[in-house]
Amino acid sequence: MVLVFNSRTVKEMNDATKNSILACGFPVEAYFDGMTSLGPINKSSVARFANINTLISRYHLPLPPSLYHEWIVDRCTGESKQDFREIIDGPPGAGKSMSGIYGCERYAIEAAERNGQAPKDYFGIDNCALLQDTDGVTHLMDELDKFQAVFIDDAGVSAGHHDFATSSNKNLAAIMQTCRTKRWYVVFTSPMNKFLDLSIRELVYAKSSVFKPCHSAGFNILKRKGIHIKVQGKKYQEYNPHFIFKETKVDLYAAFSPDMIDAYKGIVDTYDKARDLAADALIHERAGRESDKKNGTTAREKKKAEAFKKHKDKVYELTHDSTGKWLERRVVGFSTATGTYSMRKITSETGLSEHMINMMIADMKQAEKK
Numbered sequence: 001m002v003l004v005f006n007s008r009t010v011k012e013m014n015d016a017t018k019n020s021i022l023a024c025g026f027p028v029e030a031y032f033d034g035m036t037s038l039g040p041i042n043k044s045s046v047a048r049f050a051n052i053n054t055l056i057s058r059y060h061l062p063l064p065p066s067l068y069h070e071w072i073v074d075r076c077t078g079e080s081k082q083d084f085r086e087i088i089d090g091p092p093g094a095g096k097s098m099s100g101i102y103g104c105e106r107y108a109i110e111a112a113e114r115n116g117q118a119p120k121d122y123f124g125i126d127n128c129a130l131l132q133d134t135d136g137v138t139h140l141m142d143e144l145d146k147f148q149a150v151f152i153d154d155a156g157v158s159a160g161h162h163d164f165a166t167s168s169n170k171n172l173a174a175i176m177q178t179c180r181t182k183r184w185y186v187v188f189t190s191p192m193n194k195f196l197d198l199s200i201r202e203l204v205y206a207k208s209s210v211f212k213p214c215h216s217a218g219f220n221i222l223k224r225k226g227i228h229i230k231v232q233g234k235k236y237q238e239y240n241p242h243f244i245f246k247e248t249k250v251d252l253y254a255a256f257s258p259d260m261i262d263a264y265k266g267i268v269d270t271y272d273k274a275r276d277l278a279a280d281a282l283i284h285e286r287a288g289r290e291s292d293k294k295n296g297t298t299a300r301e302k303k304k305a306e307a308f309k310k311h312k313d314k315v316y317e318l319t320h321d322s323t324g325k326w327l328e329r330r331v332v333g334f335s336t337a338t339g340t341y342s343m344r345k346i347t348s349e350t351g352l353s354e355h356m357i358n359m360m361i362a363d364m365k366q367a368e369k370k
Helices: 015-023 029-033 043-058 067-077 096-115 134-143 167-181 267-294 299-319 343-350 354-369
Strands: 084-089 128-130 149-153 185-190 206-214 219-226 228-232 235-239 252-256
Touching: 043 206, 043 219, 043 252, 067 084, 067 096, 084 096, 096 149, 096 185, 096 206, 096 219, 096 252, 096 267, 128 267, 134 149, 299 343, 299 354, 343 354
Parallel strands: 084 185, 084 206, 128 149, 149 185
Antiparallel strands: 206 219, 219 252, 228 235
8 A cells, every 4th residue: 555645635555554654753744734834934843854855765755745736737838828837946066947846747747636647747857948048948849738837947037137237038037927838947046046037936926946955865955935026226136025825934945856756767867967968068158258259250241251151152253254254244134245244143143142143243253362
């Protein structure tokens, strides 16, 4: 007999499991209520909370139900036609990525159980955007079905506040404003939530910070707050009240290793490999841009060089006679004039703009003078 979670309660628990929970000192009410009271948040209560969660990983206890993710599933798959978005921030190496993936897994398990499906129908490695540009993120989100969990890691790369005016960032903001129709649970991570563009932060409901990393014990303690943006004078100010759902105020939350969930065994290694590849690609791309910048090579110049390489011979053929002598440009209205070339014909055969063709002709004539 195994634990079966349903609507915040444990429907079935065999005596051996119950006795092992009681024997190690774990508060068994957490399996029925989905939470435990710590009293005022101070060093002592945080240490007590860490000790409680250490028992789960040390004695391989089943994970208690998650009231928070059950509530999110109610919100995203219920009749209210809502979605949910949150940010997880913290310093590099604190465990933001693993905490975010774990949260997506808990959502997927709850959604799958309620709808008689498999957890990977709601979340998998393909639902993760790893260090991608905004075009990659928008493509990923366009491919997903309803009720999915979406994980956007290091979102400052794809939705950074320094890129607020770019069309790609505006596109992502537009998608976030309309994703309620998709009913997604979207998790962003960033070293600081203020690294994200304001237009994205305004659309997020909750902010979690890695409050106490406990990597050796297989979990992190997160502190969860609400996130609201208000205007004070001409400035936007963010304030973070307590996050309350179902009249329950939850300050601390434990996010365990994603590998602790049977349906997602091995996801950490798969994710790490995919993230390393994404990081290498990003570094290579940025290094190439920096090299081009130092060498004075712009995207426009690259486009020009490619056009010259591809079409220069054709333009030469259409602007010279059989002896290699330059033809005169044909005057409009004299389409049958001999000894001339037609700009319209060149543009139609090469697909180049008249401006590009003129630059090519000027380059040819300049080369002849040398």
